Amino acid sequence: AQTVTQSQPEMSVQEAETVTLSCTYDTSESDYYLFWYKQPPSRQMILVIRQEAYKQQNATENRFSVNFQKAAKSFSLKISDSQLGDAAMYFCAYRSPTGNQFYFGTGTSLTVIP
Amino acid sequence: NAGVTQTPKFQVLKTGQSMTLQCAQDMNHNSMYWYRQDPGMGLRLIYYSASEGTTDKGEVPNGYNVSRLNKREFSLRLESAAPSQTSVYFCASRMNWGLAVGETQYFGPGTRLLVL
Numbered sequence: 001a002q003t004v005t006q007s008q009p010e011m012s013v014q015e016a017e018t019v020t021l022s023c024t025y026d027t028s029e030s031d032y033y034l035f036w037y038k039q040p041p042s043r044q045m046i047l048v049i050r051q052e053a054y055k056q057q058n059a060t061e062n063r064f065s066v067n068f069q070k071a072a073k074s075f076s077l078k079i080s081d082s083q084l085g086d087a088a089m090y091f092c093a094y095r096s097p098t099g100n101q102f103y104f105g106t107g108t109s110l111t112v113i114p
Numbered sequence: 115n116a117g118v119t120q121t122p123k124f125q126v127l128k129t130g131q132s133m134t135l136q137c138a139q140d141m142n143h144n145s146m147y148w149y150r151q152d153p154g155m156g157l158r159l160i161y162y163s164a165s166e167g168t169t170d171k172g173e174v175p176n177g178y179n180v181s182r183l184n185k186r187e188f189s190l191r192l193e194s195a196a197p198s199q200t201s202v203y204f205c206a207s208r209m210n211w212g213l214a215v216g217e218t219q220y221f222g223p224g225t226r227l228l229v230l
Contacts, residue, residue, distance in 0.1 A: 004156075006156075035218055037221075042223070043202060043223065043224045044221065044223050044224070045204065045206070045219075045221035047218050047219075047220075050218055091156060091157065100145055100147075100162055100164045100208075101159055101162065102157075102159070102219060104149075104156040104158075106154060106155060106156040107156055
């Protein structure tokens with residue numbers, strides 16, 4: 001099974017500043033999909049951004065962008081202009097193109113300081 | 115559009131009791147999943163169903179059974195609940211296009227289960 005590692009259990013950022021959340025993964029596959037999910041206190045899981053491994057260009061969704069380093073098996077999430085509503089648990093996830101299973105990291109709890 | 119719905123939202127069980135968690139999606143998705151979330155453990159896959167009529171074990175299937183009742187519904191059953199099954203349970207669904215661009219999962223709001 002693939003493993004996904006989030007080495008930062010907790011992070012904090014000042015409102016309007018930028019923060020980067022780290023994620024590494026282990027795989028022998030050359031093609032796969034990576035995701036960042038947000039889980040606010042409501043516990044609802046919300047997709048933030050996704051990246052296809054065959055694409056060299058880093059995905060961007062408004063204030064959210066990723067730094068995808070395929071050789072290093074690294075997939076970090078950058079949140080720019082942090083807002084109070086960004087406070088949540090963030091999960092990194094991996095999916096093989098040939099399988100149905102998703103593998104999640106243990107999450108990073110992000111606090112936004114006013 | 116309701117998306118993925120789960121019932122109940124919260125349940126307390128005594129050790130040894132049984133119960134079924136219900137999940138339904140109205141997005142015509144092929145694949146459905148059950149996860150459990152425990153503190154410091156992230157989400158772990160219990161069972162999934164790639165399509166109607168099929169189910170497969172995930173990472174932590176022991177103590178659970180599932181039924182893919184039809185394309186919309188995927189239930190999770192605890193036959194004899196144990197305190198170790200205290201957790202938050204999430205159902206998710208996905209349109210499985212095989213090798214197509216990585217369709218993501220859509221999650222339900224979760225069921226909080228406490229086993230005493």
